[in-house]
Amino acid sequence: MLNRQTDITWFPNSWIRLRTEKKVIYFDPAYLTTYFSDYSDKTEFSRWPDPIDGLPNGLEKADFIFITHHHKDHCKKVTTDRLRKKQTRVFGPKTCLTELGDTFQIVKPGDIIGIDNVTKLEIVDAYNTKNGSSTRKQHKKGKGVGYVLTLGKFRFYHLGDTDFLPEMKNLQNIDVAFVPMGGKFTMDIQEAVRTTKEINPRIVIPVHKLDKAFEDFENGLKGQKIKCIVPKIGQPITI
Numbered sequence: 001m002l003n004r005q006t007d008i009t010w011f012p013n014s015w016i017r018l019r020t021e022k023k024v025i026y027f028d029p030a031y032l033t034t035y036f037s038d039y040s041d042k043t044e045f046s047r048w049p050d051p052i053d054g055l056p057n058g059l060e061k062a063d064f065i066f067i068t069h070h071h072k073d074h075c076k077k078v079t080t081d082r083l084r085k086k087q088t089r090v091f092g093p094k095t096c097l098t099e100l101g102d103t104f105q106i107v108k109p110g111d112i113i114g115i116d117n118v119t120k121l122e123i124v125d126a127y128n129t130k131n132g133s134s135t136r137k138q139h140k141k142g143k144g145v146g147y148v149l150t151l152g153k154f155r156f157y158h159l160g161d162t163d164f165l166p167e168m169k170n171l172q173n174i175d176v177a178f179v180p181m182g183g184k185f186t187m188d189i190q191e192a193v194r195t196t197k198e199i200n201p202r203i204v205i206p207v208h209k210l211d212k213a214f215e216d217f218e219n220g221l222k223g224q225k226i227k228c229i230v231p232k233i234g235q236p237i238t239i
Helices: 077-083 094-100 166-170 189-199 214-220
Strands: 007-011 015-019 024-027 042-046 053-056 064-066 089-092 112-116 119-126 144-151 154-158 176-180 203-207
Touching: 007 203, 053 077, 077 094, 089 094, 119 166, 166 189, 176 189, 189 203, 189 214, 203 214
Parallel strands: 024 064, 064 089, 154 176, 176 203
Antiparallel strands: 007 015, 015 024, 042 053, 112 119, 119 144, 144 154
């Protein structure tokens, strides 16, 4: 099993906080009021018509921030800035330049980055396909990415916004996968289940649900050896 000090917290849409014994990592931190309307443990620093600025309470500053693409529910400068400290390293595709400026390291599919002696980052594709189940093909190939993050012996895969891609079959030894299942901008529940079986992680955590039920995704994986953990907003999952 993973180190007992490791926990994972989900915020909508695909915002993940990953805490280990020594690091705090965020994937796609972006505060949008609509996704937090029923969540009380938050602070809003401004409201419309000003740029909306808020955070769930009690979040630590990041060591690393990984952003999959430029859409505002995944990439938001004000959120990223509130989670940064002087030494924080931020990674994202070129499409994030408009929102973030030159304050991050640009990555592209195929990149492999050794961050330190126990941390490695592999950049993979994330996009909508012609035959995928997403109904709005807004994620074009080359515009967004997914991340395979190796921390010591363990590997985390954040898919980003995507449909199933054949190269996902080539990924090996994934411990935890964060799989989108919204059905409009990403794969639907059925495709998300098939994708999870192809990736074959030890643990899967569904994200980007929109109006879909995570429990339906969980039911689709019954009988598999893959452990599905249904996240609840703001509640840490100890692995």
